[in-house]
Amino acid sequence: MIDQLQRFFVANDSLVQFVHGQVFMILGVAMWLQWQQRSQLELARALPWLAAFGVLEAFSVWANVFVPLQARLLSSDAIEALRFLQLLLTLGAFVALLGFGLKLNEPSLPPWSTWYIPLLVALVVTVVLALQRIFALQPGMVRNATNEAFLRYAICAPAALLVALGLRQQAGRLIGPLRIERIVRALRVAGFGFVLYAVLEGLLVPLAPFFPANVINEVALYRMTGIPAGVPRILAGGVIVWSFLRALEVFRVEADRVAQALQREQSLNAERERISRELHDGTIQSIYAAGLALDDAYHALESLRTPPQAFAPEDAAALSHARAQMRVVMDALNRTVQDIRRYIYDLRAAGMEEDLARGLVQIVNEWRMRTHLPIEWSLEGQPLRDLTPEQRQHVYQIAREALSNIARHSGATRARVELRYGRCGNSPADLCLRISDNGNGQALTASHKGYGLRNMRERARMLGAQFSIESAPGVGTVVMLQFESQN
Helix, strand or coil, X not given: CHHHHHHHHHHCHHHHXXXXXXXXXXXXXXXXXXXXXXXXXXXXXXXXXXXXXXXXXXXXXXXXXXXXXXXXXXXXXXXXXXXXXXXXXXXXXXXXXHHHHHHHCHHHCCCCHHHHHHHHHHHHHHHHHHHHHHHCCCCHHHHHHHHHHHHHHHHHHHHHHHHHHHHHHHHHHHHHHHCCHHHHHHHHHXXXXXXXXXXXXXXXXXXXXXXXXXXXXXXXXXXXXXXXXHHHHHHHHHHHHHHHHHHCHHHHHHHHHHHHXXXXXXXXXXXXXXXXXXXXXXXXXHHHHHHHHHHHHHHHHHCCCCCHHHCCHHHHHHHHHHXXXXXXXXXXXXXXXXXXXXXXXXXXXXXXXXXXXXXXXXXXXXXXXXXXXXXXXXXXXXXXXXCCHHHHHHHHHHHHHHHHHHHHHHCCCCEEEEEEEEEECCEEEEEEEEEEECCCCCCCHHHCCCHHHHHHHHHHHXXXXXXXXXXXXXXXXXXXXXXXXXX
16 A cells, blocks of 8 residues: 555645645745735735745645756756755745744834844844855755755744644634634634644654754655645645635725725715705804894994984883894804804814824725725824814825825835924934835926915915925835924
């Protein structure tokens, strides 16, 4: 039975290697495409590491098919160089897996560790491998097997277990509040898949001249079962891919909820606008009409020139009282009109946050959903002055107009909105709003004569703020709004 399995897998080794690599390529491409959609979930920030791991792992596995095919065409030294490149691909895959694990556990680790530790590991190990190859301390095949076993023990297994721990924490801390049990289960299954990967990839290593690689290795498994190590690794990769594809639903749920919140906000704003319009065009006009009628009646009474002695004392008193009451009613109507005007303004201003930063975040999220353009948000410092609702509205409109120009004219693939308190570049400033893109630099220069730019300048003038635009072809455009320091 074992002999039959061995003959079968020898005949189909290329197919096993192809499927093995394809599983991880699917994982890498799927995670990269999902990361491109952008998300506010913490899990999304770790997806580039997982995408890199899947792609590098796939190419490393496929090299097991590609390199032997070149043996009849290339010299032995060239084949050795290709094997060394394959080893570097394997190192890159394991380092990306380590970065993914560190990123998942970031709340428990220093922020710098998620980048510097993987880069340091990659640099140090690459230098060691290069020096070892230069001095050729061992024959090529033995050296490569020893190095790969070392990489699997030292990096792959710990990194996979770190990923499993991080996925468990993510499932409980981030996904749990969404109350979608199937997504939580999918992430836990993915964690189990990485534990399985740690065993099959991290502990089941090539045959190497040191313990335990000389006892527990791929060759021993093949001799005992007739099944090459690639087959169980395909199963582990399949579990990881299946569970992560199921877990991607969390991003769709997030997008749906953001879209629903945006729709509710738009509906609420539309209703506020309708009520304010009805108050202005209906209620206020009716009060105006009543006030005009009273004013007309009051002036009619004032126009009476009949001598007071022509009226009986009680009639004269009643006339004087009527005039006084009419004046009181007219004053009350005027105050009511002023109150309603204030209510109308409050209704129209209520659509935005009282905090400037939160309001700008709403605008950024709104434009992300509308245009699918990656827009980065940055906030630095604490507010140094309070803006009135009217001033905030001017700032919001400037931000909207700038983002609109980016979406319509710039051809940009990325934009950034920065709000800084305390400085603007190297200059002190109470507030600095900077909106930039990596477009063709023609977005605003092409519309200098349009209403949008003129309105932004006019709003900045009304705010008493400095307004500037820097734009150059092929570089992009920067819109800057600066409130000078009052100190």
